[in-house]
Amino acid sequence: MTVNNLGKHKLLAEYKYKPAKLYRGYTSKSLYVNLSDNKIKEKEVTEMMKEKFIGGRGFGLWYLWNATTPNTRWNDPENEIIISPGPIGGITQYPGAGKSLVVTLSPNTGTVVDSNVGGYFGPLLKFSGWDALEVQGKAENDVVIFIDGNQGLVRIEEAPEEAVDSHILAEQLTELYADSEEDKRNISVVSAGTAAGNTMIGMLNFSFYDVRRKAVRLKQAGRGGIGTVLRDKKIKGIVVKFKGLKGDLNNPADFAKIAKTGVKLHKEICRLDDSQNRMRRNGTTFLAGIMNDYDLLPVHNFKYGSHPDGSQLAANNWVKMFDPGKADGCWYGCTLGCSKVVVDFELKTGPYKGQKVIVDGPEYETIAGVGSNLGIFDREYILECNFYCDTYGIDTISFGTTTAFIMECYENGIINKQITGGLELNFGNKEAVLELLHQMSRGEGFGKMAGLGIKKLKEIFIKEYGADPQFVNDIGMEAKGLEYAEYVSKESLVQQAGFGLANKGPQHDEAWLIFMDMVNNQLPTFEDKAEALHYFPMFRTWLGLVGLCKLPWNDIVPESNKDTEEPAKIIEHVQNYVDLFNAVTGKNIDIDGMIRQSEGVYQFQRVFNLRMGFGTREYDKVPYRSMGPVTVEEYESRRERYDNQLKELVGVDPEGKSTEEKIKILRKYREEQYEKITDAVYERRGWTKNGVPKLETLQKLGMDFPEVVELVKRYQ
Amino acid sequence: MYKTLIIKEELCTACGACENVCSRVYFKEENREKSAIRIENKPDGIKITACSQCGQCIDLCPVEALYRDKNGIIRIKKELCVGCFSCVGFCPEGAMFFHGDYTEPFKCTACGLCVKECPTGAIAIKG
Numbered sequence: 001m002t003v004n005n006l007g008k009h010k011l012l013a014e015y016k017y018k019p020a021k022l023y024r025g026y027t028s029k030s031l032y033v034n035l036s037d038n039k040i041k042e043k044e045v046t047e048m049m050k051e052k053f054i055g056g057r058g059f060g061l062w063y064l065w066n067a068t069t070p071n072t073r074w075n076d077p078e079n080e081i082i083i084s085p086g087p088i089g090g091i092t093q094y095p096g097a098g099k100s101l102v103v104t105l106s107p108n109t110g111t112v113v114d115s116n117v118g119g120y121f122g123p124l125l126k127f128s129g130w131d132a133l134e135v136q137g138k139a140e141n142d143v144v145i146f147i148d149g150n151q152g153l154v155r156i157e158e159a160p161e162e163a164v165d166s167h168i169l170a171e172q173l174t175e176l177y178a179d180s181e182e183d184k185r186n187i188s189v190v191s192a193g194t195a196a197g198n199t200m201i202g203m204l205n206f207s208f209y210d211v212r213r214k215a216v217r218l219k220q221a222g223r224g225g226i227g228t229v230l231r232d233k234k235i236k237g238i239v240v241k242f243k244g245l246k247g248d249l250n251n252p253a254d255f256a257k258i259a260k261t262g263v264k265l266h267k268e269i270c271r272l273d274d275s276q277n278r279m280r281r282n283g284t285t286f287l288a289g290i291m292n293d294y295d296l297l298p299v300h301n302f303k304y305g306s307h308p309d310g311s312q313l314a315a316n317n318w319v320k321m322f323d324p325g326k327a328d329g330c331w332y333g334c335t336l337g338c339s340k341v342v343v344d345f346e347l348k349t350g351p352y353k354g355q356k357v358i359v360d361g362p363e364y365e366t367i368a369g370v371g372s373n374l375g376i377f378d379r380e381y382i383l384e385c386n387f388y389c390d391t392y393g394i395d396t397i398s399f400g401t402t403t404a405f406i407m408e409c410y411e412n413g414i415i416n417k418q419i420t421g422g423l424e425l426n427f428g429n430k431e432a433v434l435e436l437l438h439q440m441s442r443g444e445g446f447g448k449m450a451g452l453g454i455k456k457l458k459e460i461f462i463k464e465y466g467a468d469p470q471f472v473n474d475i476g477m478e479a480k481g482l483e484y485a486e487y488v489s490k491e492s493l494v495q496q497a498g499f500g501l502a503n504k505g506p507q508h509d510e511a512w513l514i515f516m517d518m519v520n521n522q523l524p525t526f527e528d529k530a531e532a533l534h535y536f537p538m539f540r541t542w543l544g545l546v547g548l549c550k551l552p553w554n555d556i557v558p559e560s561n562k563d564t565e566e567p568a569k570i571i572e573h574v575q576n577y578v579d580l581f582n583a584v585t586g587k588n589i590d591i592d593g594m595i596r597q598s599e600g601v602y603q604f605q606r607v608f609n610l611r612m613g614f615g616t617r618e619y620d621k622v623p624y625r626s627m628g629p630v631t632v633e634e635y636e637s638r639r640e641r642y643d644n645q646l647k648e649l650v651g652v653d654p655e656g657k658s659t660e661e662k663i664k665i666l667r668k669y670r671e672e673q674y675e676k677i678t679d680a681v682y683e684r685r686g687w688t689k690n691g692v693p694k695l696e697t698l699q700k701l702g703m704d705f706p707e708v709v710e711l712v713k714r715y716q
Numbered sequence: 717m718y719k720t721l722i723i724k725e726e727l728c729t730a731c732g733a734c735e736n737v738c739s740r741v742y743f744k745e746e747n748r749e750k751s752a753i754r755i756e757n758k759p760d761g762i763k764i765t766a767c768s769q770c771g772q773c774i775d776l777c778p779v780e781a782l783y784r785d786k787n788g789i790i791r792i793k794k795e796l797c798v799g800c801f802s803c804v805g806f807c808p809e810g811a812m813f814f815h816g817d818y819t820e821p822f823k824c825t826a827c828g829l830c831v832k833e834c835p836t837g838a839i840a841i842k843g
Contacts, residue, residue, distance in 0.1 A: 092800040185779070211780055247799020247819035256816020259801060263814060266805020327778040333800030335776075 009157040012143065015040035017152045019129030022251045025087030025584040026050060030059070031130040031154065033145055035233055036077050036137030040154050045131045052702055054545040056086030057114045058601040059132045060103025061608060064112060067136060070611050074107040074225070075232050077138045083190070083238075084132035085122030088584050089547020091333075092247045093262030094576070095269065096549030098123050098331020100206060106224040106504075107200040108398070108453050109481035111612035112605065113224030113504045116544050118330030118339070119206030119217075120188035123547075124149065124242040127249050139234035146177065149242035159236050165441075166191045166205040167357060167391040170216045173237050174209060183243065184209040189216075190238040192227030193393025198443035199451025201398035201483075202227025205390060208330060213323070213343065218360050219330045222395040223507050224482060225453075231393070245332070253586030261576050261583070262333065269335045269556050277555050280326075282315040283340035284551075287364040288372075289314030294518055295638075296488045298373040300427050301404035302477055302625050303634050305488040309377035313367050317379060336552050338363075345383055349434050351441070352391075362386045362396075365508075368486035369400025374407060375427030385434060392441045397507075398453060399440075401483035403433055405454050405476050414467045420446040454478040474624040480505035480614065489626050491641075492517045493670075494529040497677045500622040501533065503605045509550060510537045522568040530680035532568070538598040539574065545601060546581060553577075600701040603686075603693045607708050610692060610715065617691040620678060628670045632659045635666075642666055690715060718769045718788030719826045719843035721753070728762045728838035730755050734830035741829055742822065750815050752824040753839070764838065767811040767824040773803040788843065789825050797821075 020027040028045045045059070053062045060082035067080045082103045091097045100122030106113035125133055128149020135145065144159040162176075163169045170189040178184040189207040196202025204227050205218040221227075248255050273279055277286050291297035292310030299307045311317075321342050328337035342359040362382055370385040371377060389396045403425075409415050410425040417424060423432045423446055439447025449460070454476045461467040477484040482505025489495040495518075498511030508514075513532055516522040523529050543550055558572050565571075571591075578594055581587065589597070609615030629635040635642055636659060643654040646662060650669045654662055682689065686697030692715040698704045735751035743750040753766040769790050774782045781796035782803060799819035803812045814821045828841045 092798045211778075245798050247797075247801075255819070259799075259814055259816050263801050263804050266802055270806045326775040327802070329778060332778050332798045333802055335802050335805060 008161050009144070009159055012156040012158060013038035013040055015154040017042060017129065017154065019149055019152050022126070022249060024253050024586050025250045026055070027126060027129050027131050029130055030063070030132040030134060031147070032134045032136070033154070033156065034137040035135065035139040035143065035156065035235070038156055040156070050087075052600055053604075054086065054597055054601065055131065056084050056089070056099075056101035056547050057103060057116075057541070057544040059084040060101055060114060061112065061601065061605055063132065063134050064103050064105065065604075065608060067134070068105060070613065072105060074105045074110070074229055078136065079105045079229060080134050080136045081226060081229055081233070082132055082134050083122065083125065085126050086545055086547030087250070088580055090123030090126050090250055091252070091258055091262075091580070091584065092245075092331075093259050093333055094552075094580055095262075095265055095329070095334040095336045096331070096552040097333065097547060099544070099547050099549050100125075100221070101544050101547070102204060102221045102226050104224070104226050104229045105612070106226070106481070107228045108225045108455070108483075109505055109614070111480070111614050112608045113226070113482070114544065114605075115204075115221040115223045115226055116509060116549075117204065117206045117221035118208075118219040118549065120208040120331065121190055121206045121238075121240055123331060124186070124188050124240045127245065128240055128242045133238070135233065135235070135238070138232065142234050142236045144173065144236055145238045147238075147240045149240065150244065162236060164197070164236060165193045165391040166218055166393060167387070169237055170205060170207040170218060173239050174207065174216050177239055177241055181214070185211055186243040186245075187239060187241050190230075191236065191393070192230045193391055193441070194443075195437070195440040195451065196227035196393030197231035198448060199394065199440050200225050200228055200453050200456070201395050201402065201451060202229075202231060202393045203395040204230060205393065212325065212327065213341070213358070215358050217330075217339065217341065217358065218390055219339070220390065220395070222397055224504060225395075227393040227395075250584055252584040254583040257579060257583035261579050265552065265556075265576065266335050268558055272559070273336070273556060276557060278315070279336045279338050279551070279555050280328075281319055283318075283322075283338040283361070284364040285315040285318040285340070285362070285367060288367050290519065291364075291368065291487070292372075295491070296514060296518060298368050298404070298486050298488050300375050301373060301408040301475060302484070302488055303408070303631070304637060305490070307372060307375075307377065310372060312377040312379065313371055313382075318362070321379065321383070334549070334552070336556060338551060338555075342383055345387065347387065348380075348384060350388055350438050357387055359383050359387045360390060365486050366396040366400070369397050370403070370433070373400050373404040373486060374433055376430045376433070378430060381430040381434070385437065388434070388437050388441075392437065394437070394440060397485055398483040399437065400486065401477050402450060402454050402457070403436060405457065406450055408475055409461060409467070409472065412471070414461055414465055414472070419465065453481070454483055455481045471630075474630045476623055477625055478506070479622050480619055482506060484626065487514045489514065490628050493673055493677055494523055494532055496622060496627050496674055497529075497533055497681060498537075499626060500620050500674070501678065501681055502537070503602065503609065506622070506626075509544075510540055512540075512550075516568045520568070526677070526680070530677060530684055533677070533681045534684040535569070535595070538595045538602060541602050542594055542598040543577075545597065548577065596701065600703050603698055603701055604703050604708070606687075606693055607698070607703070607712060611711055615691065616715070617678070617689070620691055622674070624667060624671075627674060628666055629663060632663070635659050635663050688716065692716070719841065720769050720788075721766045721824055721826050721831075722840040722842045723764045723766065724838050724840075725762050725764050727836045728755065728764055729836055730757050730762050731835065733833040733835065734839060737829050737833045750817075750822075752813060752822055753830055754813075765809060765811050766839075768809060769826065770808065772808055773806065773812060776802050776806050778802065790823065791825065792820060792823070794820050
């Protein structure tokens with residue numbers, strides 16, 4: 001098929017360029033592609049951009065800000081998808097250094113969203129000469145954008161024949177553009193899938209070629225509906241090809257320092273992983289058992305935090321299904337190697353029924369999202385659902401959380417079989433869940449409605465089906481339009497705010513504080529929590545500016561960490577990052593400087609939300625299900641805990657009170673706590689009481705661009 | 717039977733002749749940091765580190781740049797190596813080395829040059 005299909009590609013535009021030489025982590029060029037008029041050009045990456053926005057997510061935010069207006073919507077041609085790896089991205093010596101950051105206007109939230117992803121695309125893009133790729137406009141027919149970093153060639157090609165679903169398409173495009181089997185490692189494909197085009201929760205797959213298994217593997221930029229934007233632009237795939245990878249292509253200022261820092265972490269992982277999280281064997285599945293044990297694993301739409309069958313989802317059961325591998329990184333040199341894989345998995349449903357496929361993962365979020373949160377503890381089903389979400393281009397988190405909401409509504413009679421077209425969407429019904437997913441791919445039936453996501457479903461259920469607004473708003477686990485990631489935050493105020501105050505919506509990559517709060521008990525006081533909600537989002541944002549993964553920061557911990565002043569920070573690893581940044585760029589920042597870099601970009605993103613009509617306090621509200629028990633059976637299931645809290649924290653004797661009364665009192669207390677922590681965090685971040693960055697904060701951080709100042713002034 | 721370096725630490729005087737010849741031949745300078753055999757004077761005696769050709773690194777390499785040749789020696793295909801140093805971090809003997817001047821790791825290939833230089837017979841080639 002290879003040669004035939006290339007023949008069927010119609011060349012719409014071709015651009016020849018001289019690949020820029022890298023200097024200290026940057027090419028100082030970005031690639032701009034417009035699909036409406038098939039224009040391709042290069043732009044300078046300015047010193048201002050490097051100084052203030054650093055790279056990765058920062059570059060994405062800056063380009064998107066300039067490309068759009070407050071009136072731009074996600075499906076307008078002006079909306080862009082920006083992919084950027086950051087200055088450290090692409091080094092091969094330190095684990096987790098191949099991340100791409102993707103930024104767009106989100107169909108879920110209506111404002112800017114960022115998502116991070118592994119796979120080879122970002123680094124190969126940079127080594128092809130580009131610090132970022134900006135795609136604007138919409139094609140008439142399905143296209144492939146092809147970047148050849150050796151030839152210095154960018155093409156827009158109509159691609160009518162290839163599949164849309166990623167597990168076929170990524171393989172087809174890899175075959176098509178690789179010169180040989182040996183050359184496949186030099187290709188990476190960005191794609192979505194059929195369901196991405198029919199829903200608002202589409203995601204992007206970023207491929208890498210697994211030379212041992214001779215297979216195309218996929219990593220996901222899951223959050224915020226970016227796959228939906230890709231398909232709306234009629235992009236089938238974006239392909240980069242670059243041959244000649246070496247360990248020093250970033251042309252860093254101090255390669256020896258990078259090598260030394262990398263080897264130090266490799267040795268640490270070698271020495272300690274088996275006795276810590278066993279990431280090399282388990283991937284992120286290790287979390288499922290722990291979360292169940294600590295009553296933090298979402299069950300039945302976050303109603304409960306554990307289930308008697310939860311142990312079915314624990315790591316020891318998954319490991320038996322994984323194909324053992326010792327080099328399972330999603331970029332070279334990641335010895336933490338969490339990219340686990342199940343091979344020869346025979347599909348039992350859907351259009352690919354009977355095919356034996358590779359399933360990338362499952363990762364913890366998927367296990368909890370499409371498994372326990374839907375009351376399903378069947379691992380074969382979870383693999384099937386994981387595979388189809390990936391190939392259809394659907395975010396497993398949004399799919400899981402949305403379906404959990406639908407199931408609770410179904411069980412409460414808000415929707416019925418007539419509305420669902422016959423699907424019995426009770427908790428535990430795995431056949432119905434898979435059919436819902438296949439409907440999303442086909443763009444028909446109730447699946448089409450479900451694919452709108454929780455925010456829009458709530459409106460429909462209230463308006464069309466007479467749902468009680470308070471109930472659906474309480475149990476609909478979305479904030480800012482984004483579905484919740486898979487942690488029960490009820491008993492962790494800091495995680496409630498971690499989700500609620502996150503710039504893009506309730507996603508754990510900004511403030512994953514539940515483990516340090518609930519498992520390690522590292523944030524005992526209110527002040528600890530408020531400070532954590534400043535420091536950690538800033539620190540984690542930084543990783544997304546430079547192209548690094550978060551897992552090697554805290555999923556492996558040096559022996560001496562327990563004796564440090566603040567063990568939650570894992571300061572030795574933070575210092576590693578500072579050393580890497582300085583060694584790549586030749587700059588000389590310290591930890592405070594690193595946080596300052598993040599603060600600037602973080603504040604800018606908050607202002608971007610404001611510009612799009614969000615970004616004030618009312619948009620930091622969260623559904624009560626994320627804070628405490630909504631229903632009687634929910635309270636009763638943990639009555640002793642809640643009764644004790646009423647006595648000890650609220651000072652109310654629960655004796656003789658009905659459960660409804662107790663729910664009400666507890667709710668008042670918890671909502672006050674949330675407001676209190678919101679105030680404290682706003683203060684710490686230099687925001688007004690309404691959650692708007694103060695002018696002086698923006699001035700201090702050098703983010704006082706005229707347009708920003710003009711906008712923010714109105715809210716001071 | 718693989719060709720390997722046999723080590724008799726009790727005979728070693730830590731004169732460093734092996735390190736010098738190794739780095740001189742392979743990196744054109746006398747610098748023990750660039751030697752594929754390392755001698756350390758430890759409180760409990762002298763420690764000699766060089767690859768035993770166990771081959772555990774082969775599966776760790778993400779690009780399949782490590783392989784065992786027909787003589788049983790573990791070798792590095794430099795054209796495939798991307799310089800990640802995973803093999804350096806995970807070598808059970810600490811016998812895969814790196815140096816900041818180079819993007820690929822290096823190791824003992826049991827060439828035997830150091831054996832010829834050793835004045836005490838502390839190292840020998842087997843196989």
